[in-house]
Amino acid sequence: MDRGASNTRQRIVAAAYQLFYKTGFMRTSIDAIAIAVGITKRTLYQHFDSKAALVDAVLADQHSLMLARIQEWAQPGTNGPAEMLKNLFAAFELWVTQCHWRGSGFTRAAIEFADSPGHPARLAARRHKAAVEAWLADALADHGIADARQLAREVVL
Template structure:
């Protein structure tokens, strides 16, 4: 793709991001995305062959920024790993108190596409969650945790569970409670004898 076409593509993805996250992918038409991007539908279809491709691009654009934000919150927090992981939950709770917060875009999209497991957006969402899990696993492995993958998955379940409950109740304190549980769980695991590295 030529450089001159990249800004147009980015405008479309930005418009899709704003609309899909706010309204949901099924409620938003391609015409609405094109209008918000200030383009014709024909121009949009020049860059994306279908709405499915556009939905996939929307999620792909959220992938690295979201992961980078989690790592930033983790690294900027003083202290050990338990508190650093809890900080991710605390910062998400702060975000959840914003009136425009609509939960996790990856989970919401997967719910809307639950009857389409082969959809490219489902694969992107699954890959995003796996990247977060892998980062946690590597972090816990560095701490000498015996089963870092199990702990990473437990934290991921707390995180995604809190996304769902906060969205349901509109009460961000559930996310803070999940963060406290994550911290306690990690502290408990770290108190156990560490495995020896061969």
């Protein structure tokens, strides 16, 4: 994929994320995304063969960003697991109160596609939750927490 195509693809993903988050995955049309990016619907479909593929790409992009953000917020090299969890919750609180937060995009995707268990959005939400849980469990285990997996599951819930 050349640089221009890659840039167009990223612009599509960014615009789709904004629209999906604002109006919902199901209510956002491909036409609205194409208009927001300033491209034709045909061009959009050259990059993504379906809306489901675009939703999957948006959630994959958000997964990478959110996992990195969570890891940064937790500051796992701190003085113990209590401080790490305190840092994580303090950062979440700041984020949800200052960023016009409308809920987790992953949770919203899982809810919107609740009747479609195999939909890429549901699968992406499940993968994201599992990855966050696994990372947190490993970070807690590094601090010597005996039942780190269970604690991580409870925190992520």
